[in-house]
Each structure stands twice: as C-alpha cells, then as structure tokens.
Amino acid sequence: MATTAETELTFTSREHPSPATPEDRAAILANPGFGTNFSDHMVSIDWTEGQGWHTAVIGPREPLSIDPACAVLHYAQEIFEGLKAYRQADGGIAFFRPEANAERFNMSARRLAMPDLPEEVFVESVKRLVDADRAWFPTVEGGSLYLRPFMFASETFLGVRPAKQYKYLVIASPAGNYFKSGAPAVSIWVSADYIRAAPGGTGAAKCGGNYAASLVPQAEAIERGHDQVVFLDAVERKWVEELGGMNLYFVFEDGTLLTPPLTGTILPGITRDSLLTLARDEGLAVREERYSIDQWREDANSGRLVECFACGTAAVVTPVGQVASRDGEFTIGSGGPGQLTEKLKSRLVSIQRGEVADPHGWVTKLGD
Numbered sequence: 196m197a198t199t200a201e202t203e204l205t206f207t208s209r210e211h212p213s214p215a216t217p218e219d220r221a222a223i224l225a226n227p228g229f230g231t232n233f234s235d236h237m238v239s240i241d242w243t244e245g246q247g248w249h250t251a252v253i254g255p256r257e258p259l260s261i262d263p264a265c266a267v268l269h270y271a272q273e274i275f276e277g278l279k280a281y282r283q284a285d286g287g288i289a290f291f292r293p294e295a296n297a298e299r300f301n302m303s304a305r306r307l308a309m310p311d312l313p314e315e316v317f318v319e320s321v322k323r324l325v326d327a328d329r330a331w332f333p334t335v336e337g338g339s340l341y342l343r344p345f346m347f348a349s350e351t352f353l354g355v356r357p358a359k360q361y362k363y364l365v366i367a368s369p370a371g372n373y374f375k376s377g378a379p380a381v382s383i384w385v386s387a388d389y390i391r392a393a394p395g396g397t398g399a400a401k402c403g404g405n406y407a408a409s410l411v412p413q414a415e416a417i418e419r420g421h422d423q424v425v426f427l428d429a430v431e432r433k434w435v436e437e438l439g440g441m442n443l444y445f446v447f448e449d450g451t452l453l454t455p456p457l458t459g460t461i462l463p464g465i466t467r468d469s470l471l472t473l474a475r476d477e478g479l480a481v482r483e484e485r486y487s488i489d490q491w492r493e494d495a496n497s498g499r500l501v502e503c504f505a506c507g508t509a510a511v512v513t514p515v516g517q518v519a520s521r522d523g524e525f526t527i528g529s530g531g532p533g534q535l536t537e538k539l540k541s542r543l544v545s546i547q548r549g550e551v552a553d554p555h556g557w558v559t560k561l562g563d
C-alpha cells in the first residue's frame with residue numbers, strides 16, 4: 196500500500212489516571228451483560244479538511260465535549276463497526292477478520308460522504324485498545340471484548356453538506372457468554388408498515404440512521420410478544436431482507452441453504468459471508484437468492500424448510516423458531532435450534548476461539 200501522510204500516523208498514549216479498581220472491574224467481568232460497561236481507555240483520531248487524519252491518541256475513556264451545533268447531532272452523519280476480540284485456546288487474544296470490518300467501514304464512509312480511514316490504521320486502532328485494556332476480558336466462559344469503532348461529523352456547522360471535520364473513536368465493552376450451542380430460538384415479527392432500507396438508500400452502510408429508523412418496528416415486534424423484527428423489501432413488500440441488525444439464512448430439507456443476495460439494501464454481514472464459506476467447505480450448496488414471505492410460509496408449512504437462523508457478530512448465530520405477521524403465524528421445523536444451524540455455529544465459534552485450524556486466514560492474533 197502507498198505510503199501516505201495518513202499511514203505515518205503515530206499514536207500518543209495516555210494512561211488512565213484513575214482506572215476502575217480491580218474489585219469493580221472483577222464484579223463487571225463476572226457478569227458483563229452487553230453494552231452497559233466499558234473499559235478504561237479509548238482511541239481517538241481527528242480528521243480535518245486539508246490536513247487529513249491527525250492527533251491519534253490512545254487515552255482514558257472520557258466524555259466528549261461538543262458544540263450544540265455539532266453537525267452529527269443534526270444530520271446524523273455517523274457510521275460504526277462492531278467486532279470482537281476473542282480469548283484463544285492457547286491463552287492469547289485474537290480478532291476475527293478485522294480487515295473486513297476496516298473495508299466495510301470505508302464503504303460506509305463513502306456512502307455517508309465521509310473520509311476513508313486507512314485500513315491499517317483501523318486495525319492498529321483496535322489492536323492498541325485491546326492491548327491497553329487486556330485486563331477487561333470477561334472471566335466468564337465464552338466472554339469476549341466487543342469493540343465499537345465509529346466516526347462522526349464533528350464540525351460546528353448547521354449547513355447541509357459533508358462536514359469538514361470528523362472524529363474517529365474506538366471504545367470497548369466486555370461482552371458475556373453467547374452459548375456455543377443450544378441458544379434458544381427466537382420469534383420474529385414481519386413488519387408490514389415499515390421498511391429498513393430502500394434501493395439507492397443507506398441499507399448497505401452501517402450507519403446510526405438505519406438503526407434509528409428500525410426502533411419503531413422493533414418496538415412493535417416486542418409489543419406483540421416477539422423478539423425481533425424482520426424487514427421486507429421496500430418496493431414490492433414481498434422479498435425477505437434481514438432483521439434490524441442480523442442477516443438471515445434458510446435451510447431446506449435437501450440440505451441446501453439460501454440467503455438473500457446483497458443488492459444494496461442489505462448490510463453485508465461478515466458473519467453472513469463467513470458462513471457462506473464454511474457451508475461451502477462442508478460441501479453444502481448455498482444460493483444467494485431472493486426469497487419471498489409467501490414462499491417462506493409455504494415452505495415452513497410443507498416441511499421443505501427445516502431450519503432458519505439469523506447471524507451477526509453480537510450473537511453469532513440465532514435460530515429462528517416462529518414467524519408472525521398480520522396473516523398469522525408459522526413455525527420452522529421443530530421451533531427450536533436445528534442441527535445444521537448448530538453445526539455451522541460451532542464451526543465458526545471454534546475458529547474464532549482458536550480451537551481448530553483457521554483454513555481461511557481469518558484470525559489475526561493481537562501480537563501479529
């Protein structure tokens with residue numbers, strides 16, 4: 196890769212003057228939950244028009260001071276990533292495909308008219324944070340350190356145009372155990388009144404605005420007694436797309452798999468992509484094809500569809516047992532976790548944790 200001013204960024208380190216006490220940290224790490232507790236440090240890098248990326252700091256996690264006219268607060272020019280650092284079988288720490296997150300971050304940046312962050316800076320930033328906060332690994336079996344890189348328009352300006360100043364930050368949150376197998380199946384609600392993404396919109400970008408738009412339909416799902424919402428395409432309101440934050444897979448009785456294609460309205464999940472490869476490694480046929488809600492119901496009722504699961508970094512693989520819409524409910528297979536779902540999940544988790552060989556070079560060790 197070309198040497199640019201950006202790739203020569205040097206990080207300044209500042210230790211936290213008053214990190215969490217070992218007792219407080221131990222209490223959090225024994226029961227970390229998700230997204231409510233954070234490590235002591237954070238990464239911060241600034242971008243200014245004309246100057247590019249500068250002032251890279253790994254320092255204490257602390258509140259930001261921003262002007263009330265800060266552009267992101269008004270026009271939502273913001274993107275993020277989500278990845279985990281995993282404790283390895285050999286005691287080390289590793290990341291799973293962090294360069295894929297770096298690449299997707301830049302894809303999102305381009306869609307939101309934001310500057311690219313060199314991929315090696317992205318990867319270095321997450322490595323530095325995990326290195327500084329090694330003490331924040333959950334002690335519970337299967338725990339991980341969830342990393343949240345994000346970028347927002349930090350310019351003080353109310354005009355509508357791409358900002359001339361941005362902040363890139365990374366924070367870390369200890370995450371609890373997601374079961375390696377036997378995760379309970381979820382029930383999902385098919386949104387009829389709302390869509391997540393339209394052709395030409397921001398569906399393929401990981402931006403906060405997509406999530407803001409999904410909160411009402413997600414709340415509707417919860418209100419009706421379901422766990423998650425599933426969105427249909429915006430044009431025909433017919434093709435199954437994805438959940439608010441997870442991609443979908445369908446497993447048929449002949450052993451084939453199907454996942455909706457990346458047409459621009461679906462977020463290109465790294466878990467989705469990894470499972471595509473792992474399934475093909477197993478000799479399974481995987482089709483990336485559109486699948487309609489009517490076909491889904493028919494196949495579940497006829498028994499042709501035997502399993503269905505959602506996938507994403509946070510929970511890896513979540514079986515879908517029930518689907519409900521205004522036209523009624525249907526159950527997939529036994530309504531519980533299916534065999535192939537469990538097998539693929541276990542395969543992926545074993546690679547992430549360094550318990551088996553890594554044939555695709557997906558694992559990056561902290562020291563690498």
Ligand SMILES: *Cc1c(COP(=O)(O)O)cnc(C)c1O
Nearest residue numbers: 440441442462464465466507508
């Ligand atoms: C992040 C995300 C996913 C899952 O992506 P992974 O890279 O597998 O974590 C799926 N759908 C949406 C809308 C997302 O934001």
